[in-house]
Amino acid sequence: MSAAQPGSRWLLARAPVWRALAAAAPRLRRGRLSIDEAEQALDGYQSLARDLASARQQLPGNSVTLALESLYTSYHAALSRAPFRAGASLLQLFRSEIPEIVASLRTHLLWIVLLLALSAGAGWLLIATYPELVGLVASREQIDHVEHGELWTENLLNIAPSSILSVRILSNNVMVSVFAVCAGVLYGLGTAYLIALNGLMLGAMFAFTHQHGLDGELLRFVVAHGTVELSVICLAGAAGIALGESLIRPTLATRRESFQHCAGRVGKLLVPCALLLVGCGLIEGYVSPNPAVPFAARLAIGSAYFLFMLALLSGRLFGRGRR
Numbered sequence: 001m002s003a004a005q006p007g008s009r010w011l012l013a014r015a016p017v018w019r020a021l022a023a024a025a026p027r028l029r030r031g032r033l034s035i036d037e038a039e040q041a042l043d044g045y046q047s048l049a050r051d052l053a054s055a056r057q058q059l060p061g062n063s064v065t066l067a068l069e070s071l072y073t074s075y076h077a078a079l080s081r082a083p084f085r086a087g088a089s090l091l092q093l094f095r096s097e098i099p100e101i102v103a104s105l106r107t108h109l110l111w112i113v114l115l116l117a118l119s120a121g122a123g124w125l126l127i128a129t130y131p132e133l134v135g136l137v138a139s140r141e142q143i144d145h146v147e148h149g150e151l152w153t154e155n156l157l158n159i160a161p162s163s164i165l166s167v168r169i170l171s172n173n174v175m176v177s178v179f180a181v182c183a184g185v186l187y188g189l190g191t192a193y194l195i196a197l198n199g200l201m202l203g204a205m206f207a208f209t210h211q212h213g214l215d216g217e218l219l220r221f222v223v224a225h226g227t228v229e230l231s232v233i234c235l236a237g238a239a240g241i242a243l244g245e246s247l248i249r250p251t252l253a254t255r256r257e258s259f260q261h262c263a264g265r266v267g268k269l270l271v272p273c274a275l276l277l278v279g280c281g282l283i284e285g286y287v288s289p290n291p292a293v294p295f296a297a298r299l300a301i302g303s304a305y306f307l308f309m310l311a312l313l314s315g316r317l318f319g320r321g322r323r
Contacts, residue, residue: 011064014051021048022071028078045075091318098272099315101265108238108245115192116199116234123203131211137204146212153221153289170281173229177236177273181243181266188244195237202230224298225283227306232273232280235313239266276309 021044028041052072055065102109127134134143145152176194183190209215243262250258287293287301311317 010054010058017044017047018051018068018071020044021075025071025074025078028075041075045072048072048075093268093271094312095315095318097268098313101269102235102313105235105238105242105266105269108241109234112195112234112237112241115195116202116230116237119196119199120203120206123200123205124207125203126200127204127207128211131208134204134208137201138208143208146209146214149212149214151209151214151217151221154291166281166285169284170278173232173277173280174274177232177277178270180233180236181240181270184240184243185247186244187247188241191237191240191244194240195234198233220295220298221288223295224287224293224302225280225305227302228276228309229280229284231306231309232276235269236273239269242266272312276312279305 021041024041024044048068048071052065052068055062055068059065123137127137138146142152145154176198180191180194183194206215206218209218243259243266246258246262247255252258252261283301283305287298308317
């Protein structure tokens with residue numbers, strides 16, 4: 001009894017300190033502490049170490065000892081983690097991680113580009129051979145515009161201002177890219193279907209406008225934003241195919257682990273893809289439907305933006321490869 005009384009008195013004396021440390025633990029994990037509070041947390045961490053050693057001697061296996069071990073582990077993890085620096089993390093992402101991911105998807109990207117090109121050729125051949133099937137890829141309004149000798153894009157600025165038009169376009173493009181990645185869950189078949197469908201529609205629309213002498217006008221509309229937009233969709237498709245491959249041919253112990261690892265890696269590509277699609281939306285809203293912008297300027301904008309995309313994805317825009 002005499003041995004238990006000092007232990008009981010020690011528990012009663014230290015219990016308020018432990019409760020205070022437990023209450024401060026969530027704020028410590030979030031890093032929202034002042035300098036004084038951080039110093040108090042460090043002192044509390046040291047006192048926890050001493051209390052835990054005493055508890056293991058006096059109360060081995062007791063619930064109090066287990067609770068102290070959990071609290072000590074929480075403080076140790078919070079105080080030992082590396083500081084988060086948003087700027088340095090973003091720089092690391094764009095300078096090193098994104099180029100490495102893109103390089104690892106080179107083969108997948110090649111197959112996606114080939115699929116897009118073949119499906120575009122198939123779409124052209126289909127409409128060139130059976131013009132009446134254009135209703136499968138174009139709306140009635142689009143068909144009426146082309147049959148009357150004008151593109152459906154000519155009056156876009158009369159329907160909505162450029163700012164609203166840009167937001168609609170970029171949000172739609174981002175959704176298509178996200179869906180192209182997520183459809184890879186279906187063992188890559190969903191991504192392949194989406195890429196083939198987009199290629200089929202692209203080839204079919206060019207064939208249809210060519211039959212009415214408007215293919216040059218369509219090229220004039222898409223040349224400023226189309227190269228980067230299609231490139232981003234192909235890149236998202238390559239990421240989706242990689243997800244499907246991680247399920248078909250897992251590189252880790254289980255398919256779940258392989259898929260989680262691949263998703264965490266290729267998911268980072270959505271960041272530069274979204275940024276590039278924002279630029280595409282702005283170009284498509286302000287430049288592409290504007291008849292006052294000459295073709296040479298559109299071509300220069302499209303070429304410059306494509307080179308910007310290459311510099312961004314290769315990391316050279318952020319100093320990759322420099323000494």
